[in-house]
Amino acid sequence: xxxxxxLNCKNPTDATFSFSGFAQRAGVTDHHADGWGIAFFxxxxxxxxxxxxxxHLPASTSPVAELIRKYPIKSRNVISHIRKATQGxxxxxxxxxxxxxxxxxxxxxxxxxNLENYEPRxxxxxxxxxxxxxxxxxxxxxxxxxxSHASVPSVDELTLTLKELVPQIAKHGTxxxxxxxxxxxxxxASTNLCYIERKHPFAKATLSDQDMSINFAEHASPDDRVAVxxxxxxxxxxxxxxxxxxxxxxxxDGQLRA
Amino acid sequence: xxxxxxLNCKNPTDATFSFSGFAQRAGVTDHHADGWGIAFFxxxxxxxxxxxxxxHLPASTSPVAELIRKYPIKSRNVISHIRKATQGxxxxxxxxxxxxxxxxxxxxxxxxxNLENYEPRxxxxxxxxxxxxxxxxxxxxxxxxxxSHASVPSVDELTLTLKELVPQIAKHGTxxxxxxxxxxxxxxASTNLCYIERKHPFAKATLSDQDMSINFAEHASPDDRVAVxxxxxxxxxxxxxxxxxxxxxxxxDGQLRA
Numbered sequence: 001x002x003x004x005x006x007l008n009c010k011n012p013t014d015a016t017f018s019f020s021g022f023a024q025r026a027g028v029t030d031h032h033a034d035g036w037g038i039a040f041f042x043x044x045x046x047x048x049x050x051x052x053x054x055x056h057l058p059a060s061t062s063p064v065a066e067l068i069r070k071y072p073i074k075s076r077n078v079i080s081h082i083r084k085a086t087q088g089x090x091x092x093x094x095x096x097x098x099x100x101x102x103x104x105x106x107x108x109x110x111x112x113x114n115l116e117n118y119e120p121r122x123x124x125x126x127x128x129x130x131x132x133x134x135x136x137x138x139x140x141x142x143x144x145x146x147x148s149h150a151s152v153p154s155v156d157e158l159t160l161t162l163k164e165l166v167p168q169i170a171k172h173g174t175x176x177x178x179x180x181x182x183x184x185x186x187x188x189a190s191t192n193l194c195y196i197e198r199k200h201p202f203a204k205a206t207l208s209d210q211d212m213s214i215n216f217a218e219h220a221s222p223d224d225r226v227a228v229x230x231x232x233x234x235x236x237x238x239x240x241x242x243x244x245x246x247x248x249x250x251x252x253d254g255q256l257r258a
Numbered sequence: 259x260x261x262x263x264x265l266n267c268k269n270p271t272d273a274t275f276s277f278s279g280f281a282q283r284a285g286v287t288d289h290h291a292d293g294w295g296i297a298f299f300x301x302x303x304x305x306x307x308x309x310x311x312x313x314h315l316p317a318s319t320s321p322v323a324e325l326i327r328k329y330p331i332k333s334r335n336v337i338s339h340i341r342k343a344t345q346g347x348x349x350x351x352x353x354x355x356x357x358x359x360x361x362x363x364x365x366x367x368x369x370x371x372n373l374e375n376y377e378p379r380x381x382x383x384x385x386x387x388x389x390x391x392x393x394x395x396x397x398x399x400x401x402x403x404x405x406s407h408a409s410v411p412s413v414d415e416l417t418l419t420l421k422e423l424v425p426q427i428a429k430h431g432t433x434x435x436x437x438x439x440x441x442x443x444x445x446x447a448s449t450n451l452c453y454i455e456r457k458h459p460f461a462k463a464t465l466s467d468q469d470m471s472i473n474f475a476e477h478a479s480p481d482d483r484v485a486v487x488x489x490x491x492x493x494x495x496x497x498x499x500x501x502x503x504x505x506x507x508x509x510x511d512g513q514l515r516a
Contacts, residue, residue: 043349043350044347044348044349044350044351045349045351048351048387048388049312049314049349049350049351049352049353049387049388050350050351050387051311051312051350052310053309054309056307063325063329064325067321067322067325071321071322089302090302091301091302091303092302092307092308092309093301093302093303093306093307094302094307095307099357100359101384101385101387102385103385104385104386105387106387125383125404127359127360127361127362128362129306129307129308129359129362129363129364130301130306130307146383
């Protein structure tokens, strides 16, 4: 099993605090040490650009992870993953998140869980490069999304499409995932996923995995709003809301979309 | 105009020496300061994995470029680009190299030059995310490659296909480019591109753009072989071979393929 971290923000926000705690789970406070990755949407126009970092070294010791902890990349949509290999060897081509382009937008996907006997028919334009059940599921999702819409659908339209597609994968096993195209963050839980929305008035937060606190009131502006989705709560003094099994949620502008 | 750097190696090699000199051209020894990028193929099986770093900051000062100079990532195929914007604003989505997946392989592309009035018909599965002539050309190449082959062709087969496709783009302007799928490095010159093959017996090389020398004899093994392709010679004491205008060359295992 792996761990997931997603951020969806109203204003570009740096993920260094959340990522610092999360990265400790890669071998220090937990055993997810078989590679990791993080993707940040960013760009001059509607966050179309993407920074994508993956490394087969544990996130707790990787020089690339060290860069991420120190270089405050500001983004409205971030997806990170630390890997405990279940299917596929420890190798760069098996590190999440995975990226594909569709309709002139990058799509980023990371998965936690294990799909058993999952061999989707991939007759479309998305083929896995590595050897994970996760990348197969992502390619199948992209293939079916491409069939359902001719161009980038609205967030709500795509949510409806995903609600039809996701159960067809989830019946094969545990399918907790995060998906983003820079406009929204979609999150689905089979088992473990929880979220928090941070907004004004901001308070102090203390990481679960590292001796580190931050007083968001000193760093955030009243207009800021950030939703964090993660496998297990990142902080000890905030209330995290668990997903129900089978629940698909979508976050836009730092808040859960009703 | 921009600058290109490509490495094709028999054995996984780190690009830190070449990249150090090349990155100086982003604002220090030259004026290509509108973003940069680098991609490294790497992975457990046939170099299928890919690390892709881009930044809109100049390569001479970017914290990500600093990481690349210090973290010796070993790869058999590397493509790097520093950008002087001609079309498209300075933004992450316009930074080269660009990446797409086709036939279960990542493809990496970087372009130097300017294509005038270039509006290819992109009716296939590859659409530009940013606003450059370069990404349009890459999407068109991928679309036409996808039509010409059902799965990853051999290096020689793909070279033949590219020799048919590339002139159709090159007639629109300057089209110096590098392309790799991790198995080979294809390079095409309209104007400026030159290459060198380094092999046993290795000698000392001195960078043109930085006060830095390396004695490859101390670092390389007799079995190593590296081809370097670049817009302008990187070193002062080696003989670089210029491409003829319109020439497409392909490098495999660190040497020019006849």
